[in-house]
Amino acid sequence: MAGVSARAAEEALQRANAAAPSVHRMNHTYVRPARLRFHSTDLATDVIRTYGYQGRCACGWVGAVRKDHSHARDDSRRHRRESHS
Secondary structure (H helix, E strand, O other): OOOOOHHHHHHHHHHHHHHOOOHHHHHOEEEEEEEEEEEEOOOOEEEEEEEEEEEEEOOOOEEEEEOOHHHHHHHHHHHHHHHOO
16 A cells, blocks of 8 residues: 555444444454554665564454564454453
8 A cells, every 4th residue: 555554444344344344344353464664764764664464354443563474364353252252
């Protein structure tokens, strides 16, 4: 999604969920990279670095930042199992 910030994408997802809530959308969990963005004067460009992963859910839940993708996925699965069953 070139040119779209993470916040704008998240807001678009929330608007879509509010407009047409369904069982699948309210229970959908996924993992997103947690990224750090900064400007490098040496490279004269913006640099994006991934420093971890977060489990997320369409209901609005956001998990802790984890070093490994598998741990973030386990968090999101645990959330889905405990909160949406």
